[in-house]
Amino acid sequence: MKKEKSLQKVTDIDKINTLKDIKGFVKANPERALEVIDKLQDLLNESYNEKLGLDYQIVELIAKCYTLANEKEHADFVRNLTYENNHTTIGICIHNHICENRCFPSIMTIKHETGLSRQTVYRHIKNGFSDNFNSLVKGKVEYMIPKALEKLYYIGIQDNNATALKHFIELSGATKTMQVNNFIQINNLKLTKEDFNKLPHQDILEIESILSKTLINQ
Numbered sequence: 001m002k003k004e005k006s007l008q009k010v011t012d013i014d015k016i017n018t019l020k021d022i023k024g025f026v027k028a029n030p031e032r033a034l035e036v037i038d039k040l041q042d043l044l045n046e047s048y049n050e051k052l053g054l055d056y057q058i059v060e061l062i063a064k065c066y067t068l069a070n071e072k073e074h075a076d077f078v079r080n081l082t083y084e085n086n087h088t089t090i091g092i093c094i095h096n097h098i099c100e101n102r103c104f105p106s107i108m109t110i111k112h113e114t115g116l117s118r119q120t121v122y123r124h125i126k127n128g129f130s131d132n133f134n135s136l137v138k139g140k141v142e143y144m145i146p147k148a149l150e151k152l153y154y155i156g157i158q159d160n161n162a163t164a165l166k167h168f169i170e171l172s173g174a175t176k177t178m179q180v181n182n183f184i185q186i187n188n189l190k191l192t193k194e195d196f197n198k199l200p201h202q203d204i205l206e207i208e209s210i211l212s213k214t215l216i217n218q
Contacts, residue, residue, distance in 0.1 A: 016036055016039065022036065022061055022064055022065055022068070023064070023068065026065055026068040026069060027068060030068070030069055033065055033066070033068065033069035033071075034069075036065050037062055037065050037066070040058055040061050040062045040065065041062065043058050044058045044059065044062070047115075048115065050115075051114075051115025052115070053111065053115060053116065053117040053118070054117065055082070055086075055116055055117050055120055056116075056117040056119040056120045056123075057117070057119075059078065059079065059082045062075075062078050063075040063076075063078050063079050066078065076133070079132075079133040080133045080134070080135050080136045081136065082133075083124075083131060083133045083134050083136070083137065084134075084136040084137055086116060086120055086124060087124060087134065087137050089114050089116065090110060090114060090116070090121060090124050090125075093105065093110050093113050093114050094110065097109065097110075097113070107121050107122055107125060110125075149168060149171060149172055152164050152165075152167055152168040152171070153165070153168045156168055
């Protein structure tokens with residue numbers, strides 16, 4: 001009897017191929033959601049290895065299965081991890097194609113060379129960094145930014161490269177936090193450049209004369 005029950009389980013899961021099947025089966029058998037995910041994961045690996053182009057719909061099925069099992073965090077993780085892997089695969093494909101052919105590959109060319117689905121390639125090319133599930137890719141880029149800034153700083157100091165140091169200061173955001181006091185203050189009176197330029201010409205000449213005499217005598 002136990003053997004028949006086990007065979008029946010395998011038969012049930014093997015019949016699950018569409019989103020409608022997933023919804024119905026997981027709602028009726030929430031305790032078996034992980035079994036369904038294992039089956040879908042095997043299908044996903046097969047799609048990647050054999051370049052079947054079924055990755056998009058299988059990943060969506062896996063994510064939906066996690067969601068139906070009240071595991072939304074796992075669903076988001078699957079989508080983010082998949083996006084990261086596909087991002088790398090597509091990036092390498094585009095790079096190699098440009099090096100060999102001196103032009104960008106078409107979506108269909110990328111699909112053929114990577115074995116990814118047309119939907120996956122199209123979404124990556126169309127959405128880029130604006131995709132909702134690229135947090136891992138963004139995270140790696142953000143993680144490496146301080147390293148790049150350190151390199152700029154090192155080049156600036158080591159080679160006495162003023163341009164590198166200038167870029168380091170600008171990209172590090174230091175200029176946004178630095179305050180430059182561009183005014184003259186005499187006791188409680190503050191005079192900005194704009195205020196100074198609004199003075200009558202004769203007054204400006206008198207102020208310049210006074211300052212010149214003072215600086216000469218110092």
